[in-house]
Every structure is written in C-alpha cells, then in structure tokens.
Amino acid sequence: MQCQEIQERFVELLYDESGTPAASPELLAHMQSCAACRKELEGLKGLQSMLKTWQDEPPLRPVAVPRRESAGSLMHWPVWRFARYAAIAVLVMLAVLGLTNADIRWDKSGFAFRTSLLPGPAPKLLSAPDYYTKEEVGEIMQNYLNYSQDLNYQMIQRALKYVDEARSTDITYFKSKLMENRPKH
Amino acid sequence: MIRRFLKGDEQAFTELVRQWETRVYNIAWRYLGNREDAQDVVQETFLSVFKSAGSLRDPDSFPTWLYRITLNHCRSRWRRQAPELSLDGPLHAKENSEEELTLSTTIGATPRDALEVRDLIRKALTGLSDEHRTAIILKEYVGLNLEEVARIMDCPLSTAKSRLYHGLRGVQRNLVRMGIR
Numbered sequence: 001m002q003c004q005e006i007q008e009r010f011v012e013l014l015y016d017e018s019g020t021p022a023a024s025p026e027l028l029a030h031m032q033s034c035a036a037c038r039k040e041l042e043g044l045k046g047l048q049s050m051l052k053t054w055q056d057e058p059p060l061r062p063v064a065v066p067r068r069e070s071a072g073s074l075m076h077w078p079v080w081r082f083a084r085y086a087a088i089a090v091l092v093m094l095a096v097l098g099l100t101n102a103d104i105r106w107d108k109s110g111f112a113f114r115t116s117l118l119p120g121p122a123p124k125l126l127s128a129p130d131y132y133t134k135e136e137v138g139e140i141m142q143n144y145l146n147y148s149q150d151l152n153y154q155m156i157q158r159a160l161k162y163v164d165e166a167r168s169t170d171i172t173y174f175k176s177k178l179m180e181n182r183p184k185h
Numbered sequence: 186m187i188r189r190f191l192k193g194d195e196q197a198f199t200e201l202v203r204q205w206e207t208r209v210y211n212i213a214w215r216y217l218g219n220r221e222d223a224q225d226v227v228q229e230t231f232l233s234v235f236k237s238a239g240s241l242r243d244p245d246s247f248p249t250w251l252y253r254i255t256l257n258h259c260r261s262r263w264r265r266q267a268p269e270l271s272l273d274g275p276l277h278a279k280e281n282s283e284e285e286l287t288l289s290t291t292i293g294a295t296p297r298d299a300l301e302v303r304d305l306i307r308k309a310l311t312g313l314s315d316e317h318r319t320a321i322i323l324k325e326y327v328g329l330n331l332e333e334v335a336r337i338m339d340c341p342l343s344t345a346k347s348r349l350y351h352g353l354r355g356v357q358r359n360l361v362r363m364g365i366r
Binding site (some may be wrong): 056 | 228229302326
C-alpha cells in the first residue's frame with residue numbers, strides 16, 4: 001500500500017469508534033513497517049491533544065428567548081392587521097394633504113378639490129350652474145318686467161283694435177239697415 | 186423537553202435554550218473565530234429553531250437539526266463578512282486585544298500558554314475551507330461520532346473521514362506556516 005493511500009485512512013486509527021469498520025490488517029501491517037507513516041500519525045495525535053486545549057466557554061450573554069404571540073390576541077387577526085395598515089395609510093394621506101394645503105369642498109353644488117401643488121385658477125365646480133351677480137339679476141328682472149309690460153300693451157292694443165273693428169262693423173250694419181227701412185217719399 | 190417544546194410549551198423552549206446555548210455558541214465561535222459574531226449566530230439560531238419548530242418531525246433528531254441550523258447561520262455570516270485570512274496577526278479586531286498575541290514567525294517558536302494556543306488554533310481553523318473546518322469542529326469539539334458527522338454534513342461516511350483527515354492536515358500546515366512545530 002502507498003503511504004498516501006494509507007494516510008487517508010489514519011482517521012480509522014485516530015478514532016476507535018464502535019460501529020465503524022476496524023482498521024484493516026493491511027493498514028496495521030503498513031504502520032508497523034513504515035516509520036514515516038508512524039511519525040505522521042503521531043503528529044496528528046499530538047495535534048488532537050493540542051486541539052483539545054481549546055476549552056468551551058459560556059456565551060457572552062444569555063440568549064433572548066423569543067415569545068410567540070397568543071393565538072387569541074386580537075392584534076393577531078388578519079382583519080386587525082389590515083386595519084392597522086389602513087390607519088397608517090389614512091394618516092399618511094392626511095399628512096400629505098395638510099402639507100400641500102389641500103382645499104376640499106363637497107356641498108349641494110358639487111365636489112371641488114384643489115392643492116397648492118397645482119398652480120392656476122381654482123377649477124370649476126362640477127355640475128354647478130353659472131352664478132349671476134345682483135346687478136345682473138336686477139337687469140334680468142327689469143327686462144322681464146319690460147317685456148311683460150310690452151306684452152300686456154300689445155295684448156290690450158289688439159283687444160282695442162278688435163273692439164274697434166267690431167264697433168265699426170256694427171255701425172256699418174246699423175246704417176245699412178236704417179237706409180233700407182227709411183220711408184220712400 | 187423537546188417534545189413539550191414541539192407541542193408549543195414556551196417554558197420548555199426556554200429550558201432548551203439554556204441547555205444548548207453553550208454548545209451552539211462554541212461551535213459558532215470556533216467556526217467564525219469571533220465571540221461577538223458567535224453570539225449573534227446563537228441568537229439567530231434559536232430564533233430559527235423557534236420559528237421552524239413545526240418542521241422537525243422526529244424529536245430524537247433535534248441535535249442534528251440544531252447543529253445544521255447553527256452551521257448554516259455560521260456559513261451565512263462567514264460569507265457576508267469575508268474575513269481576512271492573514272495568519273500573521275489577529276483575525277478580528279473585535280476580539281479582546283489583551284488576549285490577542287502577535288504571532289512570532291520565528292521558526293521553532295513554541296506557544297507559552299493556553300490563550301496563545303487557543304489563538305493559534307483559532308487562526309489555523311479559520312484558514313480552512315468550510316467542509317474541513319466543519320468536520321473538525323463536529324468531531325473534535327462537539328464530540329460526535331463519524332456517522333453523526335457524516336449525517337450532519339449530509340455526505341457519505343467515507344467523505345466525512347476524508348474531510349476530517351484533510352482538515353487535520355490543514356490545521357497542521359497552518360500551524361507550521363505560523364511558525365509552530
């Protein structure tokens with residue numbers, strides 16, 4: 001057997017363990033005849049003794065033992081976990097809106113949203129009619145009154161004209177009847 | 186105690202931690218060569234144990250399972266840190282400077298006390314590959330038999346023996362390079 005081949009089997013000689021194959025007769029015979037391998041083996045045994053001088057020591061600190069959350073804990077429920085994240089999201093959103101001077105309005109006239117991040121005029125309210133000023137309303141009412149008066153006047157004029165025409169017709173009729181019934185001399 | 190822990194008994198877990206923390210700490214310390222890192226690995230290991238207790242089917246295999254978790258955390262930390270492997274001085278500045286001794290590179294220098302020997306071994310071990318270092322720690326320091334070492338390293342028995350032998354030779358070589366005969 002070659003020395004290199006033998007040396008890889010030194011472990012069988014270093015550790016005499018029950019249950020593992022015992023050193024073969026060939027190995028033992030080579031060890032008896034080869035001084036170099038014997039010296040090598042002695043060196044490894046010396047190394048083993050040296051390794052054993054490194055004694056165990058206790059940890060620097062006791063281990064922090066983790067604790068399991070109790071199954072009945074409310075905060076363990078998925079719903080509460082979602083609620084926690086939702087609350088955080090709402091707080092973040094409110095903080096952002098506050099920082100951007102957001103202006104939010106929602107009334108009968110509609111919904112409006114504006115922030116200082118977006119320069120320009122305020123956006124038009126959604127689905128809200130145009131507003132009139134007081135002067136415009138007054139003008140509109142005056143116009144309507146004038147229109148009503150005109151309308152009334154025209155109606156009256158037409159009525160008078162009708163009456164006049166009717167009277168003329170009657171007069172003409174009466175005249176004609178009078179002429180018919182006038183005695184002949 | 187392990188069975189009680191697997192059933193959810195938190196007091197049993199606390200006792201389990203107290204029973205195994207020293208062993209886990211010393212594995213991590215020997216693997217990483219640094220006490221603070223080893224302490225972190227211990228905390229991470231038991232947190233992993235706590236979280237993944239449900240994955241352990243056989244209570245009798247708890248030690249194997251625990252050692253595997255410990256070594257996985259050691260490897261992760263080792264990869265993250267990429268420690269200096271210089272054998273000419275202290276490996277980690279965080280170690281107690283009073284205990285750190287600058288090694289003499291004079292050939293034939295012999296160690297004077299246990300602290301110096303420990304420092305030499307620590308440096309020699311951290312200079313090995315993961316496989317060789319793991320094999321030596323599990324066999325020489327944890328005291329497992331060769332079959333258990335093979336099981337934890339998830340390799341055949343012959344491979345575990347080979348890794349152990351080459352690990353020992355590696356430590357020997359590193360010590361010689363540090364001037365120790």
